[in-house]
Amino acid sequence: MVRAKAKGWDAVGTPIPGNVTACLDEIGLDYKVNGDEIHMPCPMHEARTGKKDKHPSFSINSDAGYFNCFSCGYRGPFVVLVKDVLDIPYSDAAVWVRGRGGIERVKKFLAKKQPSQVDTTKHINEASLALYVTPPxxxxxxxxxxxxxxxxxxxxxxxxxxxxxxxxxxxxxxxxxxxxxxxxxxxxxxxxxxxxxxxxxxxxxxxxxxxxxxxxxxxxxxxxxxxxxxxxxxxxxxxxxxxxxxxxxxxxxxxxxxxxxxxxxxxxxxxxxxxxxxxxxxxxxxxxxxxxxxxxxxxxxxxxxxxxxxxxxxxxxx
Missing domain, CATH: 3.40.1360.10 (Dna Topoisomerase Vi A Subunit; Chain: A, domain 2)
Incomplete structure (x- = not known):
């Protein structure tokens, strides 16, 4: 079965925390930081595949808050990670994130938007893949x-x-x-x-x-x-x-x-x-x-x- 693409994640109202690593500490996840990227074993890999993540396959962009597991395909905004790890409703997860210095993801990107003629690929990170989906x-x-x-x-x-x-x-x-x-x-x-x-x-x-x-x-x-x-x-x-x-x-x-x-x-x-x-x-x-x-x-x-x-x-x- 093809996993349906979630909608509305990039719309106004999707919160990300002011300090991503501090929030990861708070929800009990171990990680390593490499520049703007945070790496760790996928926290939902076993639940999705029945197997533990043997090779660290999961990363979060500390600026955008967007995460992606390039092994099992688990991906989305930070609020979804909080929802799944803490096993709480989306609305409660959104309140949790906003209460920790959250800002609107779309506003953050608009503030950094570059002219279309500039090659922004020099700033590549996992959030760059957010526009792409499972092939039809x-x-x-x-x-x-x-x-x-x-x-x-x-x-x-x-x-x-x-x-x-x-x-x-x-x-x-x-x-x-x-x-x-x-x-x-x-x-x-x-x-x-x-x-x-x-x-x-x-x-x-x-x-x-x-x-x-x-x-x-x-x-x-x-x-x-x-x-x-x-x-x-x-x-x-x-x-x-x-x-x-x-x-x-x-x-x-x-x-x-x-x-x-x-x-x-x-x-x-x-x-x-x-x-x-x-x-x-x-x-x-x-x-x-x-x-x-x-x-x-x-x-x-x-x-x-x-x-x-x-x-x-x-x-x-x-």
């Missing part, structure tokens, strides 16, 4: 996954421009570095300067023991629809040493599932040459049974066959 069913169906797969993988949607939004995060803290915007006609990194080669999409949301490395973050959602919950995306065929080291830090074995084209085959050959014997078992996706270019073009049964029959680094031929 029609867009997901074209990619052969469901909205819940996109949500679990951390993929969002810009409803105003019909565009995929792919967050890019720090591999260590999960802090938002920026995002990719793309559809069939448009692609852009925001900001242009973010270094995708030092991180992996899916690193903070995986749930399985077997890593599967693909090129596109949207293929991570496709793998989830096929039953594989440890998809990682390198944002292209140019897999870096830093990205491979991150995989080795988290997994014993990885199935390299780069695209079945010239760039992907050459990248696989390079990875086999450079990474065999470095503490990570490499296997390579079997494309022999399909004409698909990547896992995103395969059926569920084709993906299962390709993963189950992945070549060892000894048998692979490039």
């Amino acid at each position: 069913l029609a867009a997901c169906a074209e990619r052969m996954f469901f909205p819940q797969d996109a949500e679990a993988a951390g993929v969002l949607w810009d409803p105003k421009r019909d565009m995929w939004i792919v967050p890019v995060r720090c591999p260590d803290t999960g802090m938002l570095w920026g995002w990719q915007e793309k559809n069939s006609r448009y692609f852009r990194n925001r900001p242009n300067s973010m270094t995708k080669s030092k991180t992996l999409f899916g690193l903070h949301t995986y749930e399985d023991d077997l890593a599967i490395l693909v090129e596109s973050p949207l293929d991570v959602a496709r793998l989830r629809a096929a039953g594989y919950k440890a998809g990682l995306a390198a944002f292209g065929a140019g897999v870096s040493d830093a990205q491979m080291s991150l995989i080795r830090d988290h997994f014993d074995t990885v199935v390299i599932a780069l695209d079945n084209d010239k760039a992907g085959v050459e990248a696989c050959a390079r990875l086999r040459k450079e990474w065999v014997g470095r503490g990570l078992t490499l296997r390579f996706l079997d494309y022999s049974h399909t004409s698909a270019k990547d896992p995103g073009d395969m059926t569920d049964s084709e993906i299962t066959y390709a993963v189950d029959n992945a070549y060892s680094s000894v048998l692979a031929r490039f």
Whole structure:
């Protein structure tokens, strides 16, 4: 079931506290502060998923008060966090927040509003994702996954421009570095300067023991629809040493599932040459049974066959 988008959160009347960290202390949550972002395990993760948040996936912007768990999709304004953690009605939570120096969120943003020609992405934080929603069913169906797969993988949607939004995060803290915007006609990194080669999409949301490395973050959602919950995306065929080291830090074995084209085959050959014997078992996706270019073009049964029959680094031929 697709989680309905809450309405009215950004309207006048949504309070945020004058001191977010003081309020977190008061409601009994442990956290770490990194600039304007506050990080912690998601306080509602177990209630929503049945599992504890093993990788700190939750952050709050100390300025805007907006929170987001990029693992389970729990997100909203600070007053909703208070409501859920204290298990009280929304109206009581709003009174609680306003009683602690609350100000109107919309007024705070209007006071800092920049001219439209200024690139505000240099001030990126979790509140920047507040405009984006769970991808619609029609867009997901074209990619052969469901909205819940996109949500679990951390993929969002810009409803105003019909565009995929792919967050890019720090591999260590999960802090938002920026995002990719793309559809069939448009692609852009925001900001242009973010270094995708030092991180992996899916690193903070995986749930399985077997890593599967693909090129596109949207293929991570496709793998989830096929039953594989440890998809990682390198944002292209140019897999870096830093990205491979991150995989080795988290997994014993990885199935390299780069695209079945010239760039992907050459990248696989390079990875086999450079990474065999470095503490990570490499296997390579079997494309022999399909004409698909990547896992995103395969059926569920084709993906299962390709993963189950992945070549060892000894048998692979490039």
